[in-house]
Amino acid sequence: MFFLVSACMLLACRPAKKQAGCDQFKTGRFFYIVRGTGHKILVERNDSMQIETDQVSHLVMKQRFIWMDSCGYKLVFISESGVTEKRDPALQLWLDSLRQYPIQTEILSFRDDYYIFETRTVLKDYVLKDTMWVQP
Numbered sequence: 001m002f003f004l005v006s007a008c009m010l011l012a013c014r015p016a017k018k019q020a021g022c023d024q025f026k027t028g029r030f031f032y033i034v035r036g037t038g039h040k041i042l043v044e045r046n047d048s049m050q051i052e053t054d055q056v057s058h059l060v061m062k063q064r065f066i067w068m069d070s071c072g073y074k075l076v077f078i079s080e081s082g083v084t085e086k087r088d089p090a091l092q093l094w095l096d097s098l099r100q101y102p103i104q105t106e107i108l109s110f111r112d113d114y115y116i117f118e119t120r121t122v123l124k125d126y127v128l129k130d131t132m133w134v135q136p
Helices: 002-025 089-100
Strands: 028-033 040-045 049-054 060-069 072-081 103-111 114-121 127-134
Touching (some): 060 089
Antiparallel strands (some): 028 127, 060 072, 103 114
């Protein structure tokens, strides 16, 4: 019986540790690599704004950053700039979607130098699971 109670207490405490740890990602400099293109995206974040800069195409996106809970946040499109040439149709579709619908992200797990996240559009037709690295 003692072991059952101990196991239940350990499991009950696990999410609190995860949630407390997500605070380290609320502000700072991060990056991720876009699958397919290999573009490195630099992310600069404070408690209410996120700026993403594609290091190859120089596309810059500004988004309002809203924490929904301890490890989940929403990004609301504000503006984009920097790319003047014709865009890839998939990128244009993604940008058009961001202008209309916020995206929701959940931090699934983390270490000191990265976190694994899952992002969904409000329409739920797009799901991305990837890694965001802390910029040294």
